[in-house]
Amino acid sequence: MDLRAAVGREPELRSLWTSLDTGSVLLHGRRGLGKTTLLRLAMANAPAQWLGRRLDLSSLERPIEAGAALVHALWREHPTPPADLSVLVQPLLDDRERLSIEAFGRAEAGWEQVLRQAIEQVLDAELESGSGSGRALVLALDHFEDFCVRVRGRGLESSLGSFVRTLLELAAERPRLRLLLTFEGDPQRALDELPKRPLADATGPLMRAAQLELSPLPPESSARLASALLIGEDITAQNRVALTRALVEACDGVPGWLHAAVRALAERHRKPPKPVLDGDLERTLDSLFAAPASALDDPNWQLRQAFSPVLERYWMLQRSLSLPILDAIALSEDGALSFRALRKQLSVQMTIDDDAIYRVLETLHRDQLVEEFGGRWRFCAGLLRRAWLALRELN
Secondary structure, eight states: OOOOGGTTTTHHHHHHHHHHHHOEEEEOOOOOOHHHHHHHHHHOOOOTEEEEEEOOOOOOOOOHHHHHHOOOOOHTTTTOHHHHHHHHOOOOBBBTBBBHHHHTTTTTTOHHHHHHHHHHHHHHHHHSSSSOOEEEEEEEEEEEHHHHHHHTTTOHHHHHHHHHHHHHHHHHOTTTTTEEEEEESSSSHHHTOHHHHHHHTOOOOHHHHEEEEOOOOEEEEEEEEHHHHHHTHHHHHHHSOOOOOOHHHTTTTTTTHHHHHHHHHHHHTTTTOBOTTTHHHHHHHHHHHSTTTTTTTTTTTTHHHHHHHIIIIOHHHHHHHHHHHHHHHHTTTTEEEHHHHHHHHHHOOOOOHHHHHHHHHHHHHHSEEEEETHHHHHESHHHHHHHHHHHHHOO
């Protein structure tokens, strides 16, 4: 992988493996902060005592597809697949040597049992490898929360429960197995929404799992990443130090935004080639919001998706109060409001008690959308405020 993507995440990488030493991990953070990058880096540079496999769930729609993809990855990506695993997988392959969903679903013992056997065979092979206690296996399910939302939307709760239960039972039974799941917002909310009946007595590994929150990069790490990206894009600047500083301030330590901003600068200054001048970054960012909702739906920025917890996941009363709270903060003169000022503005629109406001603010805070700073509430990033103003057409 491109090592520039890992700049600044060295502490989180160490913390991740330290947490995995003791159990499964729930990794969460707002879009663009680099969860996928961290997982890729971790799996590509796993310590000697670990065998890591990452499964990208972002394009999968059914639990059976996830199970098949996981079995295929365990077999295909293993340097020396265990003989029993090959015997298990070979009959399920199609003409292109890919695991057939149809054959997987027709497995006599059920596809969940095939998934269980594949994981157990990898773990058993490690124990028999002669390397002491064998390597531990970490299964990293990237975009897990989004996958669960899509599956429930298709009415496949029972199948989702079977898939998750299989993994949880194995994690409880096999001390050398770890699960690493990623979430865009508050993990507890997502776990509460998992199907209850199939998982009633199997959620122990999730309840005991460590929660690791991915935060924006600190300024010095942001500057390192911005410098690496500018060099990688071969961007010349009138004042590279000033441009780096401007990128750090504009992107609030969000790696995804730094990548998007540098990419946008490169595109604007490539044809014809010309150096980036003072103020060009601000003009580039302004242009993103010039056309209606242009930046909101740009996949490089993922600004609309950053608000998906509010717009899609909050229950109705939470959402009905979250919208005016975010509106009030976004429209405030300097983008921040004390609780008292916020309460005063809301009282004009509705009758609401302080506890309800605090609860919603805490929910928004757990989803990394707002933060309290100096006794006042504000958006966690300036671009989030601009995106909310555009999204709500409040400009």
